[in-house]
Amino acid sequence: xxxxxxxxxxxxxxxxQLQKEFEDLKARGLKLNMARGKPGKEQLDIxxxxxxxxxxxxxxxxxxxxxxxxxxxxxxxxAKKYFAELLDVKEDEVYVGGNASLTLMFDTITKAYxxxxxxxxxxxxxxxxxxxxxxxxxxxRHFAITGCYGFxxxxxxxxxxxxxxxxxxxxxxxxxxxxxWCVPKYSNPDGIIYSTETINRITNLKPAAPDFLVMWDNxxxxxxxxxxxxxxxxxxxxxxxxxxxxxxxxxxxxxxxxLPGAGVAVMASSKENIKYMESIxxxxxxxxxxxxxxxHVKYLKDKKTTLELMxxxxxxxxxxxxxxxxxxxxxxxPLGIAEWKRPKGGYFVSLNAMPGTAKRTLALAKEAGVVMTxxxxxxxxxxxxxxxxxxxxxxxxxxxxxxxAIAVLCICLxxxxxxxxxxx
Amino acid sequence: xxxxxxxxxxxxxxxxQLQKEFEDLKARGLKLNMARGKPGKEQLDIxxxxxxxxxxxxxxxxxxxxxxxxxxxxxxxxAKKYFAELLDVKEDEVYVGGNASLTLMFDTITKAYxxxxxxxxxxxxxxxxxxxxxxxxxxxRHFAITGCYGFxxxxxxxxxxxxxxxxxxxxxxxxxxxxxWCVPKYSNPDGIIYSTETINRITNLKPAAPDFLVMWDNxxxxxxxxxxxxxxxxxxxxxxxxxxxxxxxxxxxxxxxxLPGAGVAVMASSKENIKYMESIxxxxxxxxxxxxxxxHVKYLKDKKTTLELMxxxxxxxxxxxxxxxxxxxxxxxPLGIAEWKRPKGGYFVSLNAMPGTAKRTLALAKEAGVVMTxxxxxxxxxxxxxxxxxxxxxxxxxxxxxxxAIAVLCICLxxxxxxxxxxx
Numbered sequence: 001x002x003x004x005x006x007x008x009x010x011x012x013x014x015x016x017q018l019q020k021e022f023e024d025l026k027a028r029g030l031k032l033n034m035a036r037g038k039p040g041k042e043q044l045d046i047x048x049x050x051x052x053x054x055x056x057x058x059x060x061x062x063x064x065x066x067x068x069x070x071x072x073x074x075x076x077x078x079a080k081k082y083f084a085e086l087l088d089v090k091e092d093e094v095y096v097g098g099n100a101s102l103t104l105m106f107d108t109i110t111k112a113y114x115x116x117x118x119x120x121x122x123x124x125x126x127x128x129x130x131x132x133x134x135x136x137x138x139x140x141r142h143f144a145i146t147g148c149y150g151f152x153x154x155x156x157x158x159x160x161x162x163x164x165x166x167x168x169x170x171x172x173x174x175x176x177x178x179x180x181w182c183v184p185k186y187s188n189p190d191g192i193i194y195s196t197e198t199i200n201r202i203t204n205l206k207p208a209a210p211d212f213l214v215m216w217d218n219x220x221x222x223x224x225x226x227x228x229x230x231x232x233x234x235x236x237x238x239x240x241x242x243x244x245x246x247x248x249x250x251x252x253x254x255x256x257x258x259l260p261g262a263g264v265a266v267m268a269s270s271k272e273n274i275k276y277m278e279s280i281x282x283x284x285x286x287x288x289x290x291x292x293x294x295x296h297v298k299y300l301k302d303k304k305t306t307l308e309l310m311x312x313x314x315x316x317x318x319x320x321x322x323x324x325x326x327x328x329x330x331x332x333x334p335l336g337i338a339e340w341k342r343p344k345g346g347y348f349v350s351l352n353a354m355p356g357t358a359k360r361t362l363a364l365a366k367e368a369g370v371v372m373t374x375x376x377x378x379x380x381x382x383x384x385x386x387x388x389x390x391x392x393x394x395x396x397x398x399x400x401x402x403x404x405a406i407a408v409l410c411i412c413l414x415x416x417x418x419x420x421x422x423x424x
Numbered sequence: 425x426x427x428x429x430x431x432x433x434x435x436x437x438x439x440x441q442l443q444k445e446f447e448d449l450k451a452r453g454l455k456l457n458m459a460r461g462k463p464g465k466e467q468l469d470i471x472x473x474x475x476x477x478x479x480x481x482x483x484x485x486x487x488x489x490x491x492x493x494x495x496x497x498x499x500x501x502x503a504k505k506y507f508a509e510l511l512d513v514k515e516d517e518v519y520v521g522g523n524a525s526l527t528l529m530f531d532t533i534t535k536a537y538x539x540x541x542x543x544x545x546x547x548x549x550x551x552x553x554x555x556x557x558x559x560x561x562x563x564x565r566h567f568a569i570t571g572c573y574g575f576x577x578x579x580x581x582x583x584x585x586x587x588x589x590x591x592x593x594x595x596x597x598x599x600x601x602x603x604x605w606c607v608p609k610y611s612n613p614d615g616i617i618y619s620t621e622t623i624n625r626i627t628n629l630k631p632a633a634p635d636f637l638v639m640w641d642n643x644x645x646x647x648x649x650x651x652x653x654x655x656x657x658x659x660x661x662x663x664x665x666x667x668x669x670x671x672x673x674x675x676x677x678x679x680x681x682x683l684p685g686a687g688v689a690v691m692a693s694s695k696e697n698i699k700y701m702e703s704i705x706x707x708x709x710x711x712x713x714x715x716x717x718x719x720h721v722k723y724l725k726d727k728k729t730t731l732e733l734m735x736x737x738x739x740x741x742x743x744x745x746x747x748x749x750x751x752x753x754x755x756x757x758p759l760g761i762a763e764w765k766r767p768k769g770g771y772f773v774s775l776n777a778m779p780g781t782a783k784r785t786l787a788l789a790k791e792a793g794v795v796m797t798x799x800x801x802x803x804x805x806x807x808x809x810x811x812x813x814x815x816x817x818x819x820x821x822x823x824x825x826x827x828x829a830i831a832v833l834c835i836c837l838x839x840x841x842x843x844x845x846x847x848x
Contacts, residue, residue: 044492048481057472068468070460070684098522099713106708114537125549148707260494262715283572284530289523289713291686
């Protein structure tokens with residue numbers, strides 16, 4: 001029976017029952033974590049051969065470059081070739097970085113702030129106001145970057161096809177609107193793949209700002225856990241064809257392909273953009289860790305081999321996502337107190353709880369020993385206007401623990417909903 | 425016979441002879457490089473065991489932290505401990521980064537520019553003017569950083585004891601003077617060790633700017649190639665004791681201990697400074713490559729073991745420095761056309777040619793196939809007011825090639841000097 005159809009007495013009865021269950025849960029002293037999109041130990045163990053694949057100094061050479069020494073600001077040739085194939089872009093559109101695409105993203109926005117982009121009239125720090133479009137629910141670490149530079153972040157609602165493009169097209173007429181965050185494939189947290197029409201409308205934007213920046217975080221470009229690999233268009237070419245060649249920077253990494261703490265990150269953009277960025281990056285570094293780049297290329301080889309590896313990750317992740325979705329289907333769906341997406345890739349299940357109950361749900365979960373991404377984190381400024389969205393990250397705990405954690409979450413969702421209905 | 429004592433006829437004769445030698449050199453089609461402080465292949469080969477020291481996933485753990493996964497913004501505990509010993513600072517004064525101390529330096533100045541430092545009244549990008557003290561000859565990549573933010577760089581002459589402190593003490597009374605570059609041990613390129621008095625005067629500076637920043641680049645902290653390790657005071661404690669606890673950031677790396685392209689960088693400062701920087705760094709990254717940190721600690725173990733390794737590097741470097749100094753002593757000293765330092769550590773020989781001949785000398789060297797650091801590079805804006813300083817980097821070529829290269833340089837120094845004397 002749906003909670004909204006229950007009488008006050010039925011809800012009271014439910015409350016008492018749930019409070020008892022909740023106290024029992026607390027007494028178990030659980031310590032579970034569904035907070036971040038961290039791969040679990042089983043996934044890390046899949047790639048152990050990476051550790052020793054570069055064993056001999058004689059192997060540390062690529063195209064005559066000794067990767068142990070200084071140099072190669074934009075990455076070693078074989079790494080550029082590898083990532084060019086993976087992203088379906090040209091080698092001279094690729095910049096291979098360190099262990100974190102987040103850092104490449106932060107540094108890109110920072111350079112816009114301190115120096116301006118290729119088509120900027122001035123550095124953004126000299127602008128009176130910078131506004132930024134934030135499709136939400138979205139990735140909290142994205143919002144943290146634009147937040148830390150004081151940009152005014154404007155929430156763009158997400159639809160089943162990606163960001164609300166009517167709103168985006170309208171807002172980019174404002175020259176102080178300088179950019180947009182996008183996770184185009186298996187968006188964080190909704191797991192949505194931007195539709196062809198959405199992508200087409202983004203590439204054809206006519207922003208008033210000459211230096212409007214599409215931050216295309218393709219974090220989950222090959223991260224299917226259900227079904228086959230879904231090809232995805234090359235945004236760099238599409239923007240060029242649409243007459244916006246320098247509007248987009250694309251980002252990806254091997255953090256969830258090999259090792260999250262020790263992977264290789266990449267960015268892609270027009271040749272001109274890369275050249276411009278290198279003119280500042282050359283002041284910041286002599287080059288990133290080329291041995292780790294080489295180690296990765298030797299291990300991952302090419303796109304085909306990499307996709308085979310992703311199947312192994314999928315085999316680990318699939319049961320975890322099923323555990324979450326099955327629990328929600330059986331425990332929550334009949335009660336009508338939440339809705340959730342059924343992603344086929346990425347690292348999250350995005351759940352919308354009864355409005356006004358997300359914070360309370362997660363506070364209860366924490367009390368019962370289950371740590372989740374903070375309520376509101378998926379919105380700019382950490383403020384979910386509906387207090388509804390909850391990001392579930394099933395990847396880290398082993399399935400048995402995950403089942404316990406999601407069971408706790410279900411009780412908390414119910415308890416928060418009953419409390420809310422009784423209070424209204 | 426000294427060139428300055430030669431008659432015009434003698435100089436003419438010398439010119440003809442040198443021009444012939446120079447043409448012979450050119451005809452040999454040499455391709456030699458003394459441009460950058462890059463370790464040579466023999467040095468890289470010393471540390472080959474580093475490649476495979478972390479072979480087993482079970483070893484990828486430090487203090488219960490799986491170093492393969494996300495996290496640990498400020499570095500893993502064992503790396504903090506290792507670098508704390510190396511720098512003689514406390515573990516909570518240490519921030520372990522990626523593969524480049526240059527990046528940590530760039531990022532520190534960038535954060536001052538975008539957000540301000542702990543005691544800043546406003547971000548430096550909001551200041552009307554920022555001035556910066558540049559002891560010179562100095563490191564071109566330092567000047568590139570402060571240059572790229574448009575700071576007005578003021579050249580501070582170097583003395584045998586370090587920067588001219590009378591001038592520094594006077595200039596810091598100007599509140600727009602925000603900082604100073606220092607390479608305190610085996611300064612780049614002079615190879616000078618700052619004297620106790622210089623260090624004392626720096627720590628006791630009373631800058632008008634509340635956020636005056638001493639960039640203490642201890643790049644050559646353990647990099648003796650001649651004689652025993654020279655202990656060096658802990659600048660973080662000294663500044664604290666002098667009542668300037670948050671004035672200094674110290675930087676170092678293993679770039680010239682293990683591998684230049686794949687080492688580990690570190691920064692140290694007051695606990696409060698590190699905490700403040702982490703508040704911004706946490707937006708930039710989830711953490712640096714912890715596997716490489718762990719790999720390094722397993723390999724380098726502790727300061728004692730590291731100093732033993734540095735002896736092996738010294739054994740490779742010493743003959744190279746001797747080759748340079750011997751050639752200068754025999755070919756140039758009798759002519760009285762240049763002076764140079766005799767460093768016991770670091771990576772450079774700093775030579776002052778006859779004023780007005782450095783550019784010409786290096787142009788000639790280039791013509792003869794010997795690439796050197798560009799003339800003027802050791803001064804702010806790449807402009808040596810005397811056109812005199814030449815930075816010789818003997819580390820990269822094997823000794824035989826180096827001897828050829830330095831012989832070329834000697835001819836070029838002589839040719840440029842004769843040309844100058846004849847033109848005057």
